[in-house]
Amino acid sequence: MKRFFATLCMAALLMVSACSSPQQTAAPASSGEVSSTDTNSETPKSGGTDVGIVLPTKDEPRWVQDETRFKDALKDTKYSVEVLFSQGSSAKEKENVEALMAKGIKILIICPQDAAAAAAAVDEAKAEGITVISYDRLITDTKSIDYYVTFDSISVGKAQGQYLIDKAKGKGNPLYLYAGAATDNNAFLFFEGAWSVLQPKVADGTFIIKNSSEAVALQGKSTLSRDEMSKIIAQVTTNWDFKEAKNKAEAHLTSAKAADKGNVFILAPNDGMARSIADVFAADTDVKSYVITGQDAEKASIQYIIDGKQSMTVFKDVRILVKDAIGMAVDILEGKIPETTGTYNNKVIDVKAKQTPVQVVDASNVKSAIIDSGYYKASEFKNLK
Ligand code: BGC
Numbered sequence: 001m002k003r004f005f006a007t008l009c010m011a012a013l014l015m016v017s018a019c020s021s022p023q024q025t026a027a028p029a030s031s032g033e034v035s036s037t038d039t040n041s042e043t044p045k046s047g048g049t050d051v052g053i054v055l056p057t058k059d060e061p062r063w064v065q066d067e068t069r070f071k072d073a074l075k076d077t078k079y080s081v082e083v084l085f086s087q088g089s090s091a092k093e094k095e096n097v098e099a100l101m102a103k104g105i106k107i108l109i110i111c112p113q114d115a116a117a118a119a120a121a122v123d124e125a126k127a128e129g130i131t132v133i134s135y136d137r138l139i140t141d142t143k144s145i146d147y148y149v150t151f152d153s154i155s156v157g158k159a160q161g162q163y164l165i166d167k168a169k170g171k172g173n174p175l176y177l178y179a180g181a182a183t184d185n186n187a188f189l190f191f192e193g194a195w196s197v198l199q200p201k202v203a204d205g206t207f208i209i210k211n212s213s214e215a216v217a218l219q220g221k222s223t224l225s226r227d228e229m230s231k232i233i234a235q236v237t238t239n240w241d242f243k244e245a246k247n248k249a250e251a252h253l254t255s256a257k258a259a260d261k262g263n264v265f266i267l268a269p270n271d272g273m274a275r276s277i278a279d280v281f282a283a284d285t286d287v288k289s290y291v292i293t294g295q296d297a298e299k300a301s302i303q304y305i306i307d308g309k310q311s312m313t314v315f316k317d318v319r320i321l322v323k324d325a326i327g328m329a330v331d332i333l334e335g336k337i338p339e340t341t342g343t344y345n346n347k348v349i350d351v352k353a354k355q356t357p358v359q360v361v362d363a364s365n366v367k368s369a370i371i372d373s374g375y376y377k378a379s380e381f382k383n384l385k
Contacts (some may be wrong), residue, residue, distance in 0.1 A: 050079040051329045052100030053135075057088045060240065060272055061298045063111070066136075067319055069322040077326070078358045090117035097121040107329040111135040114183040119144070131332050138185045140346045143217040147163055147315060148344055148353040149324045151316045153186045157193025159360050160293035163312050165201050165266045166351060167291045174260050175207035177215055178277060179233045180269045181240045183347075188229055190269055190295075194377055195224060198267070211252040212236050236271045243271040249280035253287075259284040267294050273303035274310050282309065295360060297370060299380060305366055308384055312362040320356045328354065 055063045064164060067083055074081050082100060086093035100108065102124035103122070108125045110132065112118030119142035122132045134148040164175070174186070175198070180187030181225050201207050202219045209215045210269035214231040218224060224232075238245035245268075264287055268274035274294035281290045294301050295314035328338040341348040361369045367385070371378050379385055 013155045048104030049082045051081045052105035054096045055085050056111050056113045058085050061216045066318050070319045073326050075324045080243055088112050090114045094121040107131050107332055109133045109135050109325050111137050111140045113310045115140040115185045117382045138344055138346050141351050145351045147328055148351045151358055153189035154193040156295050157190035158197050159314050161197035162193035163293055168206055171205040173207050174210045174264045176211045176266045178238050179236050179237045179269050182233050182237055191229055194267055210347055242272055242276045246280055247275040249277040253284050258286040263289045264289055266292040268294055271296045271298040271313055273305055278310055296300050302370055303381055304364055306381055315359045315361045324354050
């Protein structure tokens with residue numbers, strides 16, 4: 001049923017309406033990392049600010065993309081909006097929320113740096129009567145979330161895993177697993193989706209996991225508990241950090257024998273990590289070919305796909321997510337009840353959610369999915385056919 005739901009969602013990508021989901025569960029969360037800070041603001045149209053938006057970091061193109069799409073979507077709104085970035089710091093994130101509260105926001109749209117750490121910030125906002133919308137990543141361990149707008153993250157992982165399966169021939173194909181940050185609930189959902197399709201193919205010998213003893217120990221289990229996933233993620237996390245992804249891939253290839261290389265298959269959780277990991281695998285002379293996944297349709301990865309350096313990306317059309325978040329905010333400001341399509345449990349409550357489908361993009365459909373849909377311009381790429 002879930003698979004049917006996911007297939008339906010993928011087929012319906014360019015329809016603006018979102019798909020509903022069976023209940024999803026939140027993943028365990030731990031502490032976040034702190035780095036430099038930065039902000040970027042839209043000037044309020046009059047007096048205070050109506051809607052405050054807090055995004056995790058400018059260091060990843062994904063979130064800069066969201067900011068651009070928010071700005072595009074907000075050009076014609078009568079409401080004033082301000083966007084702030086937390087630069088990988090939960091402390092800065094809380095400061096941002098407080099700064100927006102001081103400006104009188106009525107709605108907070110927030111994508112947490114760390115799912116659990118963000119609870120304190122949204123508790124404060126909620127106590128002031130602000131409506132809180134969790135954006136893309138679910139905030140866990142709090143009752144203070146009113147709504148959640150998200151992509152279908154389980155489907156993202158399933159699509160990545162299925163892509164590797166579809167490209168594999170015969171038995172014994174080396175498989176390298178990588179994951180996102182354990183502080184991000186989505187990292188668990190992506191991994192859960194990927195594992196659900198890859199595990200049977202590990203069990204039947206199509207793939208052999210090469211870089212995680214924890215995954216090997218659990219490879220007989222089709223469904224993993226969150227604790228079990230945590231153990232694997234702890235070993236293969238990239239922390240959503242380019243350098244960590246590169247270092248980990250280098251360490252894995254250094255300890256692997258030539259026989260563990262050859263034609264390899266790599267589950268990379270997103271585009272940024274995929275590019276870092278792909279560069280490492282491409283430079284290893286014992287790697288004859290590689291298939292590597294991604295997600296986000298970042299411009300740099302679209303170029304990598306065109307150039308044959310990254311195999312696929314899961315296209316998450318940020319225009320739709322932004323439209324849903326803004327639509328929800330405007331509904332609330334106008335006293336209407338926003339439309340939702342399902343719920344996600346954040347360990348404390350079931351949060352009403354609106355979910356958006358995703359689409360697989362590779363060299364075969366990059367032009368139609370990304371250029372012809374108007375997501376990016378052809379002139380932004382080289383060698384596009
Ligand atoms: C988002 C991805 C993003 C990743 C790293 C996830 O929560 O859903 O789109 O690539 O975080 O920032």
